[in-house]
Amino acid sequence: MPDPRADDPTLERAFAARERWAFDEAYERFSGLLYSAAYNVLHAREDAEDCVHDALLRVWRNPSAYTTDRGTLRSFLAVCVRNAAISRVRATQTRAGAQRRAVVEPEAEFVEFPDVIEQSRLRAAIAALPDEQREPLLLAYYGYRTHVEIADALATPLGTIKSRIAQAVRRLGHAMQPGAAV
Amino acid sequence: MNHIDDSAELYALGALDDLERKRVDAHVATCARCARRLDEAERAVTHAIEADPQYEPSAALGARLTASLDARPTRRATVPRTWFAVAAALAILALPIGYLARGPMRPPSDAQFANATFKMMKLQPVAMSAHVTYAKTGDFYAVMVKHPTRALQVAYVHPDGTMETIGKVETHGDMGVAIMPIDHKMLELALVDGSTVVAEANLAFN
Numbered sequence: 001m002p003d004p005r006a007d008d009p010t011l012e013r014a015f016a017a018r019e020r021w022a023f024d025e026a027y028e029r030f031s032g033l034l035y036s037a038a039y040n041v042l043h044a045r046e047d048a049e050d051c052v053h054d055a056l057l058r059v060w061r062n063p064s065a066y067t068t069d070r071g072t073l074r075s076f077l078a079v080c081v082r083n084a085a086i087s088r089v090r091a092t093q094t095r096a097g098a099q100r101r102a103v104v105e106p107e108a109e110f111v112e113f114p115d116v117i118e119q120s121r122l123r124a125a126i127a128a129l130p131d132e133q134r135e136p137l138l139l140a141y142y143g144y145r146t147h148v149e150i151a152d153a154l155a156t157p158l159g160t161i162k163s164r165i166a167q168a169v170r171r172l173g174h175a176m177q178p179g180a181a182v
Numbered sequence: 183m184n185h186i187d188d189s190a191e192l193y194a195l196g197a198l199d200d201l202e203r204k205r206v207d208a209h210v211a212t213c214a215r216c217a218r219r220l221d222e223a224e225r226a227v228t229h230a231i232e233a234d235p236q237y238e239p240s241a242a243l244g245a246r247l248t249a250s251l252d253a254r255p256t257r258r259a260t261v262p263r264t265w266f267a268v269a270a271a272l273a274i275l276a277l278p279i280g281y282l283a284r285g286p287m288r289p290p291s292d293a294q295f296a297n298a299t300f301k302m303m304k305l306q307p308v309a310m311s312a313h314v315t316y317a318k319t320g321d322f323y324a325v326m327v328k329h330p331t332r333a334l335q336v337a338y339v340h341p342d343g344t345m346e347t348i349g350k351v352e353t354h355g356d357m358g359v360a361i362m363p364i365d366h367k368m369l370e371l372a373l374v375d376g377s378t379v380v381a382e383a384n385l386a387f388n
Binding site for chain 2: 031036039045048056057061064072074075086090091118119137140145146168173
């Protein structure tokens with residue numbers, strides 16, 4: 001099987017053109033990543049599978065959802081599924097409930113950390129962020145807060161929070177590029 | 183919409199609400215510069231997703247997806263984009279006028295009932311039990327919500343992803359109802375709580 005992390009313009013063009021084989025191939029390559037993206041937010045196997053199912057069908061049935069101009073298919077789908085999972089959390093349960101559920105209802109079988117080196121690089125990159133950027137970043141990624149909620153929680157102007165989160169994500173992106181030093 | 187700027191990173195991180203996300207989707211569909219910025223942000227966040235614990239879905243998920251794809255042809259994928267553009271333009275022009283002129287809760291006429299075919303489809307995913315019943319002709323739509331707990335609105339999701347509020351769910355005992363005599367075939371509806379989409383339905387008119 002091709003490296004699932006590598007860009008594949010042929011697959012992306014075919015997916016954008018709604019060629020059925022491309023859907024099957026994308027699922028074959030990315031299902032673990034997509035399911036993990038959902039499960040790590042929802043912490044329930046059935047909910048996570050529902051989320052992946054509905055998000056993928058929604059993308060597939062909307063011809064304008066993904067085009068090759070939109071970027072990398074793998075990242076697009078991963079963020080799409082994760083955002084769908086976050087919407088479910090916001091819509092159906094309180095954050096306190098979600099956190100309790102995360103503790104008491106582990107259902108899926110843990111597989112592995114696929115790349116310990118990458119994980120270490122990410123942690124180092126997050127640790128290297130200034131506090132003012134790291135805090136809102138973590139509230140967004142692990143707390144599923146919107147930027148409006150984060151600005152309120154940190155008593156910081158909304159524009160400032162948006163800017164700090166954007167800078168943090170860009171710094172992470174640069175730090176995680178191949179060959180980059182954290 | 184202006185360029186999305188810092189909203190790209192917020193989108194990738196999951197820090198936008200559903201309506202803000204829809205606006206970003208609509209913008210990047212026509213702006214290559216913002217699409218590139220969003221792609222970079224999504225690549226960065228995907229590194230974080232990969233660093234979280236990894237799991238595998240059950241085999242049933244793949245089978246379920248296959249069944250869903252085989253069961254329902256991708257009608258919207260086969261319709262020319264020009265039709266969507268025309269439909270979206272017509273909807274933007276016609277819906278508010280029709281909506282205001284006929285009122286949000288006016289029930290369908292006897293003639294409409296007599297000539298229409300009804301379809302029922304569950305809105306999903308859903309935090310409460312909800313259905314939409316609509317005329318095959320696209321003449322009107324009725325959304326019913328069992329035990330509504332919040333002030334809900336019904337929105338038309340335009341083909342370009344933008345959303346337009348077209349009705350308000352009014353509570354009658356244990357049921358919430360929104361009747362919308364809108365003469366337009368809307369392919370996608372959403373149930374919205376504040377700025378959060380709590381349920382969606384794709385509609386077919388064949």
